[in-house]
Amino acid sequence: MRNFKVKYSCLADNHERYQKQGWLWLNSLIYFGKINPSDIFVHCIAGTGEDYINKCAQTGANVVIIEPYGDKTYCNKIAQMSDDKLKDSDAVILMDTDMIMLENFENTLDYEYISAKIVNSPNPETHVIDKLFGAAGLKKSLPDKTVELMDDYLTYGANFNGGLYVIPQKYYDIIKSGWEKWSQWLLMRENGKPLYDAKREAHIDQVSFCMTVHENNIPVKYLNRLYNYPIPFDFSERDKSENIDGTPYVLHCHRQTVENNLIILDYQPAENIIKAVDSANKFIEKYNKI
Numbered sequence: 442m443r444n445f446k447v448k449y450s451c452l453a454d455n456h457e458r459y460q461k462q463g464w465l466w467l468n469s470l471i472y473f474g475k476i477n478p479s480d481i482f483v484h485c486i487a488g489t490g491e492d493y494i495n496k497c498a499q500t501g502a503n504v505v506i507i508e509p510y511g512d513k514t515y516c517n518k519i520a521q522m523s524d525d526k527l528k529d530s531d532a533v534i535l536m537d538t539d540m541i542m543l544e545n546f547e548n549t550l551d552y553e554y555i556s557a558k559i560v561n562s563p564n565p566e567t568h569v570i571d572k573l574f575g576a577a578g579l580k581k582s583l584p585d586k587t588v589e590l591m592d593d594y595l596t597y598g599a600n601f602n603g604g605l606y607v608i609p610q611k612y613y614d615i616i617k618s619g620w621e622k623w624s625q626w627l628l629m630r631e632n633g634k635p636l637y638d639a640k641r642e643a644h645i646d647q648v649s650f651c652m653t654v655h656e657n658n659i660p661v662k663y664l665n666r667l668y669n670y671p672i673p674f675d676f677s678e679r680d681k682s683e684n685i686d687g688t689p690y691v692l693h694c695h696r697q698t699v700e701n702n703l704i705i706l707d708y709q710p711a712e713n714i715i716k717a718v719d720s721a722n723k724f725i726e727k728y729n730k731i
Contacts, residue, residue: 447547448530450482451538452507452518455489461702461729462538462694464493467502468728469721474545478502480530484521516624516646518603522617530610537604539694541721546668546690552609554662555616555654557601558669561589565641570597570648572635574655577626582658589666590674599654599661603647604693605669612659619653620646672697672718675708689717702729 449470453463467483470476478501485494487508498504503526510520518535527533532552550556567585574581574597583598608616627633627645636642654661666676670689673696680686698704703722710718 445531445547445550445552446480446529448480448482448527448533449476449536450484450521450524450527450533451536452484452521453486453489453493453538454517455486459538460489460493464497465702465725465728466536466538466540466542467497467500469541469543469724471500471502472724472728474542476545482521482524482527484524486517511624511628512645515643516628516649518646519620519624519649522613522620528610528613532607532609533613535606535608536691537693539696540604540669541692541694541724542690543688543692543717543720544690549690550607551662552607554607554660555599555609555612556607556662556664557599557603557605558664558666559586559589560596560600560602560647561671561674562591563588563594563596565636565639565644565648567596569635569639569641570600570651573627573633573648574652576632576635577623577652579652579656582655583661586663589671589676589679597651597655599651599659601647601650602669602671602693603650605664605691606650607664615657615659616650616653619656620649623649623652623656667691669693670714670717671695672704672706675710677709677711677714680711680713686711686713688713692717692721701725 451466453459481502483497483502484505484507487506494504507520510516585595586598588594588596667689671693702725704718
């Protein structure tokens with residue numbers, strides 16, 4: 442089996458909560474994923490404290506200072522794509538800071554495709570995306586896809602949950618260019634009005650990624666939720682019906698944590714998720730201090 446050269450990147454916004462998350466994300470890649478720190482990139486917003494920068498750099502990871510992007514709120518992750526060092530790889534995996542890797546999954550991926558998990562629920566709603574595609578003059582190049590949580594709801598193909606994107610090198614420049622173009626287009630209120638009217642402007646980065654994929658007819662492969670397991674939602678029955686019973690590669694914590702960053706569940710999950718959360722919490726207790 443070929444060993445692919447993969448780089449990992451996150452954007453740690455200049456806020457204590459995101460920096461704590463970023464520290465745990467970084468160390469989970471090293472501790473559980475056995476990923477060489479030189480292949481990990483922590484992008485910090487200008488103005489981030491030197492103590493945090495130095496602490497991350499001491500792990501051997503690359504710490505890169507970048508300027509906020511676009512609205513400087515919801516679209517900052519797009520700024521990572523301007524780091525050309527990420528292109529020196531077969532693929533880059535962009536991840537949110539509120540994720541904990543439990544197992545390396547590089548050799549399970551198909552690098553002929555953009556890969557990610559479909560959204561959990563229809564956000565934004567399909568009629569909102571319809572209006573945006575119409576105003577942009579875009580046509581669908583992918584069939585609709587059932588959302589994770591509801592069998593009777595469809596969303597646009599490539600309307601991915603933005604927590605984890607796998608971007609092969611051959612699509613890097615196309616994604617970068619299109620993501621920047623369509624995010625800037627949506628940030629103009631007259632263009633993005635359907636999003637703002639629906640109070641879904643937080644999804645500008647997600648929708649602009651989707652628009653880029655459709656505009657360029659890029660092939661996609663949908664990852665199952667073990668690659669981006671959404672901890673706040675009880676998927677136990679759906680996991681059983683879909684024969685998803687392995688250990689998640691990545692836990693996506695969202696806000697399902699308490700002050701000390703431990704993961705707290707308010708439902709009774711299946712045994713594989715109990716074990717995964719227990720493993721993550723033991724790790725968090727060890728690496729919680731920054």
